[in-house]
Amino acid sequence: MSLDQLIQKCKKNDTKAQSDIYKLFSSKLFALCLKYSKNNVEAEDNLQDAFLTIFEKISQYKHKGSFEGWLKRIAINTALQRYRSKGVFNLVNEDNVEDTAIEIEDNDDLGIDFLLLIIQELPDRYRLVFNLYALDGYSHKEIAKMLDITTGTTKSNLARARMILKDKIENYRATLKSQSL
Amino acid sequence: MSDKKNIDRLFQEKLKDFEVTPNNSVWNNIATGLPSDKKGVKGIPIWWRVAGVAATLLLLFTFSQLLLNDKSTTPSQDTIVNEDSIKENLNNDLEDIINIENNDLEEKSPSEKLKLNITDNNTSTQTEKHNLINKVESANAIVTAKTQNDNISNVLKNKLIPSSGKIKNTVADNTNSNLTQEKGLNNNIDKAKRGELLSYSSNSKTEDIKVGINLTAFNVILNTFGLLDTSLIIKEDKLSLIEEIAANEKDLVDDEDFERWYASSNIAPVYFNTLGKGSSIHPQFNNNSKSGNINMSYGISGSYAINKKLSVRAGVNKVALGYSTNNVIVFNSIGASNNTQLLRNIDLNESGQNLSFISATEFNFLQVPSVLSHVVESSIDQKLGFIEIPLELKYNISNKKMGFNIIGGFSALLLNDNEIYSVVNGNSTLLGKATNINNTSFSANFGFGLDFKITDKINLNMEPVFKYQLNTFNDTSGNFKPFIIGIYSGLNFKF
Numbered sequence: 001m002s003l004d005q006l007i008q009k010c011k012k013n014d015t016k017a018q019s020d021i022y023k024l025f026s027s028k029l030f031a032l033c034l035k036y037s038k039n040n041v042e043a044e045d046n047l048q049d050a051f052l053t054i055f056e057k058i059s060q061y062k063h064k065g066s067f068e069g070w071l072k073r074i075a076i077n078t079a080l081q082r083y084r085s086k087g088v089f090n091l092v093n094e095d096n097v098e099d100t101a102i103e104i105e106d107n108d109d110l111g112i113d114f115l116l117l118i119i120q121e122l123p124d125r126y127r128l129v130f131n132l133y134a135l136d137g138y139s140h141k142e143i144a145k146m147l148d149i150t151t152g153t154t155k156s157n158l159a160r161a162r163m164i165l166k167d168k169i170e171n172y173r174a175t176l177k178s179q180s181l
Numbered sequence: 182m183s184d185k186k187n188i189d190r191l192f193q194e195k196l197k198d199f200e201v202t203p204n205n206s207v208w209n210n211i212a213t214g215l216p217s218d219k220k221g222v223k224g225i226p227i228w229w230r231v232a233g234v235a236a237t238l239l240l241l242f243t244f245s246q247l248l249l250n251d252k253s254t255t256p257s258q259d260t261i262v263n264e265d266s267i268k269e270n271l272n273n274d275l276e277d278i279i280n281i282e283n284n285d286l287e288e289k290s291p292s293e294k295l296k297l298n299i300t301d302n303n304t305s306t307q308t309e310k311h312n313l314i315n316k317v318e319s320a321n322a323i324v325t326a327k328t329q330n331d332n333i334s335n336v337l338k339n340k341l342i343p344s345s346g347k348i349k350n351t352v353a354d355n356t357n358s359n360l361t362q363e364k365g366l367n368n369n370i371d372k373a374k375r376g377e378l379l380s381y382s383s384n385s386k387t388e389d390i391k392v393g394i395n396l397t398a399f400n401v402i403l404n405t406f407g408l409l410d411t412s413l414i415i416k417e418d419k420l421s422l423i424e425e426i427a428a429n430e431k432d433l434v435d436d437e438d439f440e441r442w443y444a445s446s447n448i449a450p451v452y453f454n455t456l457g458k459g460s461s462i463h464p465q466f467n468n469n470s471k472s473g474n475i476n477m478s479y480g481i482s483g484s485y486a487i488n489k490k491l492s493v494r495a496g497v498n499k500v501a502l503g504y505s506t507n508n509v510i511v512f513n514s515i516g517a518s519n520n521t522q523l524l525r526n527i528d529l530n531e532s533g534q535n536l537s538f539i540s541a542t543e544f545n546f547l548q549v550p551s552v553l554s555h556v557v558e559s560s561i562d563q564k565l566g567f568i569e570i571p572l573e574l575k576y577n578i579s580n581k582k583m584g585f586n587i588i589g590g591f592s593a594l595l596l597n598d599n600e601i602y603s604v605v606n607g608n609s610t611l612l613g614k615a616t617n618i619n620n621t622s623f624s625a626n627f628g629f630g631l632d633f634k635i636t637d638k639i640n641l642n643m644e645p646v647f648k649y650q651l652n653t654f655n656d657t658s659g660n661f662k663p664f665i666i667g668i669y670s671g672l673n674f675k676f
Binding site: 015027028034035105162 | 204216
């Protein structure tokens with residue numbers, strides 16, 4: 001059965017089709033949720049809420065653009081919604097840091113698990129900004145609107161997120177090095 | 182072995198194909214939270230189902246209103262991106278694309294350079310390219326490529342700079358005219374080459390945003406599909422997100438801009454009868470004809486609009502009901518011992534004690550005993566009065582000059598009047614009261630409503646409503662299924 005047929009069936013609340021859609025996309029969306037959440041439990045909650053929204057609003061999907069893109073946007077929005085309700089975005093603005101590109105050596109020693117962990121360990125807003133900008137291609141302007149903060153703050157948050165990630169990677173490498181000695 | 186790499190790029194590449202299968206319990210939780218498409222359980226009367234749905238909806242909405250009230254009062258938080266910023270972003274993105282192309286064209290071998298980028302990017306394998314192309318097509322993006330003429334790179338450079346400026350200023354316009362201009366400028370370019378138009382369009386509910394880019398002359402564009410498509414798809418995704426948000430915003434704005442509270446008065450002729458053959462008085466009257474009486478109902482109600490479409494209302498009505506059981510033979514039976522048994526569900530008063538009642542349908546005329554030949558055929562009228570407390574949902578289907586609504590819900594009926602009369606030749610005699618009517622009972626209600634606007638604050642409405650009484654009588658015989666039809670009319674006051 002094609003994806004379009006599955007979507008049509010989901011629009012009629014067909015349980016089997018919903019289950020199939022879940023099977024097709026849950027791994028990708030769960031990975032996305034993991035990146036936007038601070039731990040697995042929160043990511044599972046987000047995934048669950050996102051799929052409920054997806055099946056509730058699937059009749060609004062007009063086949064414009066990729067279905068997967070639509071699903072991802074809902075998952076991202078669900079994650080943001082959680083922090084929005086927690087008021088995470090209303091933090092006092094910290095001193096702005098210049099948004100500079102940070103270079104780092106890539107020598108294939110970094111596993112996905114480690115990278116995911118250090119993303120999850122970022123402070124909530126840094127994590128969201130880094131994900132939205134670096135991994136999902138949103139502009140600072142869009143992120144600022146989404147999180148209801150200024151572009152100055154998003155740029156500063158992004159720079160800080162990058163610095164934290166860089167430090168953690170370097171510490172990790174230093175530890176690895178000292179262990180191997 | 183180890184190159185310095187932008188940290189963003191490092192994460193992008195590592196997490197590009199990152200997938201994790203979630204725990205099974207997640208799906209179980211989702212499945213239990215999903216609405217089911219299963220048909221109603223066989224055997225449950227339709228009115229129970231309708232009433233059940235109405236009641237569930239009512240509960241859900243009441244609770245969701247309480248729980249979600251905070252969120253609904255902060256619509257600005259849902260505003261993620263507005264259209265102006267989209268346009269700006271599109272402008273910026275398009276300029277970026279143009280700049281990329283422009284820079285590349287300054288070099289002698291742009292396609293090689295771009296190919297390198299693409300390979301480096303690891304995102305444009307052949308299949309992905311193919312998919313991306315399909316996606317672009319499906320998004321109504323038209324990409325036509327022109328083969329490159331090496332001689333034109335200088336011309337391009339000159340043209341691309343002004344064209345980016347144009348694009349910026351004409352985002353909301355159809356840029357066909359630009360295309361024509363560009364074509365004019367391109368006269369010196371080999372005629373075999375086609376002008377390419379890269380246009381990305383997306384229909385927004387409120388505005389048709391059309392972006393057209395004239396990027397004259399590169400077959401490079403085909404090679405850069407990877408790059409362009411990615412940016413297009415991101416934009417496409419963003420645009421649909423924006424549409425959704427715009428729609429939400431519209432809803433939110435709409436939601437804020439209407440009256441939530443109404444007070445209404447209503448008056449209605451109500452018709453009471455039974456759907457099946459049966460009797461609330463005595464089994465012997467099951468087959469007698471019943472004629473419903475038309476009485477009055479009047480009352481007041483208040484309603485709260487949950488959103489523009491749905492409102493919930495409650496009220497108090499005083500309603501009188503009655504029906505006649507026809508073809509009853511009534512005769513004086515002083516001394517008869519079993520007269521009360523003849524009317525099982527009636528507690529007879531003194532005047533009724535001396536009368537006996539027999540259904541005329543039990544006899545045909547030839548068999549009428551002589552002792553009854555002089556008796557009078559009459560009817561038994563049952564009169565009921567209730568205080569009705571309706572709790573109903575009203576769903577608006579059309580709200581133009583005349584509003585059209587569907588109404589569903591429950592009423593609680595509190596008995597406050599209960600009389601049985603014998604009517605002989607137009608004279609009615611109070612016989613007593615029925616013993617089988619519950620003091621509190623319920624009805625399932627379903628109807629339609631028409632609203633006519635009189636002033637901004639006042640509506641005239643008319644609502645034919647069918648009310649199926651669920652448990653008004655507790656000891657009926659035959660298939661006695663009482664119902665009420667009322668044509669309620671009244672005035673709605675907004676405040």
